[in-house]
């Protein structure tokens with residue numbers, strides 16, 4: 001568990017293709033003295049913060065002054081798990097690479113780069129009052145707790161069905177980091193027709209067929225799918241700018257509700273304290 005602000009110890013790069021554009025993109029990670037994670041695209045610095053989120057339909061997209069970066073959630077989760085609070089990410093395209101569909105390669109890169117610790121605190125946000133948001137049958141709520149504790153429920157057609165998982169100590173829940181994104185087989189055609197997911201393949205997503213998982217290697221974990229939804233939630237919660245301490249319960253939540261939860265949380269300073 002980190003106590004103070006941190007950054008990476010040395011510069012490193014990661015290259016991969018964007019899931020939707022199918023184009024190669026390179027990220028360059030630069031140590032930062034200033035608090036927070038921010039992307040730099042076309043010379044514009046975009047804080048990776050909930051109030052910069054401009055689209056949540058396919059992924060979490062941040063935008064500022066005409067520049068945007070999409071699919072930041074897995075990278076943000078890797079920053080969370082690495083304990084890094086300050087970093088600049090230079091990117092040469094509009095979409096963070098999908099890599100294997102999880103946060104694993106980002107996490108490895110950060111781990112190899114090492115961590116530099118500053119003297120300043122102010123990295124934890126403790127929830128003081130319960131907050132809840134909902135949309136149709138999906139909802140997510142957070143209440144006071146002394147760790148980040150997440151319970152997630154998802155429900156899809158068979159063979160997935162309903163899956164539920166609780167992680168009581170998220171900072172050390174390493175099976176979340178390499179759990180991959182997933183899609184239903186019937187959704188792929190519609191997505192490709194819309195000109196999206198040009199970079200999608202069995203190398204970067206779990207595909208759920210009618211009876212079984214299409215990927216020849218199957219799943220990495222029995223609960224990989226619900227694990228991945230927890231990964232997305234952790235990445236989205238880290239756009240708060242802080243390491244949140246609170247008990248989260250979520251049902252079928254996604255990027256839209258995750259962002260709405262943060263907006264609700266920050267709408268009243270009595271809901272939280274920073275230390």
Ligand SMILES: [Zn+2]
Pocket residue numbers: 073074181228232
């Ligand atoms: Zn995801």
